[in-house]
Amino acid sequence: MLSDLQLATLAELGDEHTADVGDLLYRVGDQRYPFIAIIEGEVAIVDAAGQEIIRHGPSRFLGELNLLSGQTVFVTAVVTQPLRYVAVDRDVMREVLFDDGPLSDLVLSTFIARREALQTVEGLGLQIVGPRSSDATMRMLDFARSNRLPFTWHDELPAEGEAPLVRVPGGAELRAPSRGQVLRAIGIGRELAPREEVDLLVVGGGPAGLGAAVYGASEGLDTLVIESTVLGGQAGSSRRIENYLGFPAGITGTELASRAVTQARKFGSRPATPYRAIALEPGDERHVVRLEEGHEIAARAVLLATGAEYRRLPVDGLHDYEGLSIFYAAGPPEAQLCGASRAGVVGGGNSAGQAAVWLARGGALVTLLHRRADLRETMSDYLVRELERYGVAVRDRSEIAALHGSDGHLEAVTLTSGERVPFSFLFLFLGARPCTDWLGDTVARDENGFILTGSDANADHLLQTSVPGIFAAGDVRSGSTKRCATAVGEGAMAVQFVHEHLRASADVRTPVI
Numbered sequence: 001m002l003s004d005l006q007l008a009t010l011a012e013l014g015d016e017h018t019a020d021v022g023d024l025l026y027r028v029g030d031q032r033y034p035f036i037a038i039i040e041g042e043v044a045i046v047d048a049a050g051q052e053i054i055r056h057g058p059s060r061f062l063g064e065l066n067l068l069s070g071q072t073v074f075v076t077a078v079v080t081q082p083l084r085y086v087a088v089d090r091d092v093m094r095e096v097l098f099d100d101g102p103l104s105d106l107v108l109s110t111f112i113a114r115r116e117a118l119q120t121v122e123g124l125g126l127q128i129v130g131p132r133s134s135d136a137t138m139r140m141l142d143f144a145r146s147n148r149l150p151f152t153w154h155d156e157l158p159a160e161g162e163a164p165l166v167r168v169p170g171g172a173e174l175r176a177p178s179r180g181q182v183l184r185a186i187g188i189g190r191e192l193a194p195r196e197e198v199d200l201l202v203v204g205g206g207p208a209g210l211g212a213a214v215y216g217a218s219e220g221l222d223t224l225v226i227e228s229t230v231l232g233g234q235a236g237s238s239r240r241i242e243n244y245l246g247f248p249a250g251i252t253g254t255e256l257a258s259r260a261v262t263q264a265r266k267f268g269s270r271p272a273t274p275y276r277a278i279a280l281e282p283g284d285e286r287h288v289v290r291l292e293e294g295h296e297i298a299a300r301a302v303l304l305a306t307g308a309e310y311r312r313l314p315v316d317g318l319h320d321y322e323g324l325s326i327f328y329a330a331g332p333p334e335a336q337l338c339g340a341s342r343a344g345v346v347g348g349g350n351s352a353g354q355a356a357v358w359l360a361r362g363g364a365l366v367t368l369l370h371r372r373a374d375l376r377e378t379m380s381d382y383l384v385r386e387l388e389r390y391g392v393a394v395r396d397r398s399e400i401a402a403l404h405g406s407d408g409h410l411e412a413v414t415l416t417s418g419e420r421v422p423f424s425f426l427f428l429f430l431g432a433r434p435c436t437d438w439l440g441d442t443v444a445r446d447e448n449g450f451i452l453t454g455s456d457a458n459a460d461h462l463l464q465t466s467v468p469g470i471f472a473a474g475d476v477r478s479g480s481t482k483r484c485a486t487a488v489g490e491g492a493m494a495v496q497f498v499h500e501h502l503r504a505s506a507d508v509r510t511p512v513i
């Protein structure tokens with residue numbers, strides 16, 4: 001609900017209107033609509049088939065995330081009681097949200113909650129038609145899910161043409177489209193020119209990339225961020241990040257990512273999705289990054305922030321538990337959370353051993369599960385001794401086949417042997433694979449493929465790679481701490497080194513008279 005003061009502020013920025021019962025304020029497929037705050041009356045939100053989803057009355061406001069992203073509208077707003085309302089243009093609204101913290105908090109968290117609710121409404125948003133057996137269909141479903149797009153899936157062959165058929169709200173039909181075509185058809189996704197020239201190109205739109213985007217653009221660099229899937233990176237997929245500074249009650253990955261993207265746009269950086277970098281060609285004045293769909297970006301400096309993919313368990317329903325009772329890191333909050341509970345640590349490496357010891361010291365009843373016959377094949381001896389010392393039970397040749405629990409709270413797992421083992425928490429240390437295959441040997445990498453920086457790469461700056469003007473930040477960097485806050489901090493810090501590099505290269509080019 002908007003306060004009287006907030007309604008008054010909005011009234012000053014927008015125009016007051018009236019509408020009669022049955023009038024449509026916006027409808028499915030519309031490209032634009034203003035921010036609407038209700039003074040008097042009532043509006044129903046209905047889906048394309050006319051099913052009512054919710055009604056809003058006085059002091060409520062309409063809209064969801066598409067008002068900020070520019071996405072096509074998924075629902076229709078129809079007046080159900082004579083209406084008096086304030087309409088504020090979306091560009092004006094964006095500005096207000098940057099300046100007015102409490103209003104921004106209210107509107108953003110409501111929009112995000114509405115988007116999450118819309119994702120659960122059957123028959124809304126994209127319609128994806130294609131059979132389970134079609135890889136392209138399964139990839140499209142995955143893409144819609146990771147982009148948090150409401151969609152309905154029809155598990156059948158399209159009447160004609162290749163699968164999948166994607167129907168966009170408003171009627172357009174796309175046959176076997178690329179992910180970029182879908183995003184652009186619903187109004188999001190920046191269309192890049194075949195060649196772009198920028199000061200700073202950030203490859204990867206996770207916390208490190210977005211951190212660099214905010215600091216780069218706010219400090220005057222023409223900054224472009226390209227992201228192959230969805231802005232927010234791994235952090236965006238976390239159910240609740242508890243250890244991010246400034247959010248004592250925790251924050252969902254979706255909200256952190258949405259706020260970061262809004263902030264990056266506010267300062268004028270340009271996030272572009274979905275574009276995948278496939279090659280890097282270092283140059284003297286500009287480095288060139290080639291993208292999947294044939295585009296090339298020439299940048300005075302490049303920040304590699306492509307992160308790492310944590311190996312996940314190949315079991316059903318994993319996502320429901322991630323961030324709530326299944327974690328990929330064990331720090332103080334997790335140790336506190338697990339005190340006196342049964343926790344399983346999965347993995348045979350030193351990181352799994354350290355986590356098991358740490359959790360056991362925090363009072364958890366810890367069992368370490370690993371695949372091999374003898375833990376000493378993969379874990380350091382001192383850690384194996386520590387496991388004994390702190391009472392960690394070790395199960396050799398153990399793999400998880402299924403998870404059991406509800407509402408994100410784990411209760412037990414079934415092993416491939418068929419045995420059911422009770423666990424309230426699970427920690428996965430199955431290794432992470434850096435997203436660096438596309439770099440070839442253009443920059444120096446460690447034996448696991450992570451990018452070397454600073455003295456390890458014989459570079460002048462802490463975050464510089466073996467090639468001047470190319471930097472790396474976040475999880476993709478060799479030796480980095482795999483945490484959100486560290487990734488954001490490194491992204492921000494990299495911008496300082498970019499400035500130093502650009503100043504130095506300008507000095508080289510300017511002849512001394």
Ligand SMILES: Cc1cc2nc3c(=O)[nH]c(=O)nc-3n(C[C@H](O)[C@H](O)[C@H](O)COP(=O)(O)OP(=O)(O)OC[C@H]3O[C@@H](n4cnc5c(N)ncnc54)[C@H](O)[C@@H]3O)c2cc1C
Pocket residue numbers: 203204205206207208209226227228229230231232233234235236237238239240241242243244275276277278305306307308309310322323328435438473474475476481482483484485487
């Ligand atoms: C389920 C889960 C929960 C987590 N919870 C926490 C937590 O509670 N607290 C915490 O501190 N940390 C947590 N982490 C770790 C944290 O999310 C990461 O440390 C952080 O996201 C790293 O940020 P990054 O920007 O370096 O990389 P990422 O977040 O991995 O972002 C990299 C981005 O680059 C994109 N990309 C990759 N290759 C290309 C390419 N070729 N072209 C274009 N784009 C590309 C990827 O799609 C991705 O979006 C969690 C991780 C997971 C998986």
